[in-house]
Amino acid sequence: MTCVVVLGGAGWEAQGIVKDLVRSGVSEVVLADIQEDRAREIAADMMAPHTRVVSQLVDANDAERLVDTIRGADVVVSALGPFYR
Numbered sequence: 001m002t003c004v005v006v007l008g009g010a011g012w013e014a015q016g017i018v019k020d021l022v023r024s025g026v027s028e029v030v031l032a033d034i035q036e037d038r039a040r041e042i043a044a045d046m047m048a049p050h051t052r053v054v055s056q057l058v059d060a061n062d063a064e065r066l067v068d069t070i071r072g073a074d075v076v077v078s079a080l081g082p083f084y085r
Contacts, residue, residue: 001027005073007060007080010038014079018042022051032058032069 004021006014009031021029029051033039039055046053058069060080070076 002074003028003030003072004075004077005030005032005070007032007058007066007070007076007078009033009055009079010035010042011079011081013081014077015042015046017077017079018046018053022046022048022053025050028052028054030069030073031055034059 004026006017006021006029008014009018010033014031018029018031027050029046031039031043031053033055034057036055036057043053043055056069058065060066
């Protein structure tokens, strides 16, 4: 099983990354974003029979929450945009 966390998962660039990950057959993709509702919508749209796609509320400025989110992931992809502070 491969778990990939995509930081900024609700963003435009991240959507292409998630599509590629789902096509590649990874077992789980976590869309980690502060835009919880948008991440949840995207996760629902990206579901596939072989890939579990879920959303998780994460503020990249919250170090503890960020570490909790990426702990246990096999790969972490950053799609944090230019507006991240």
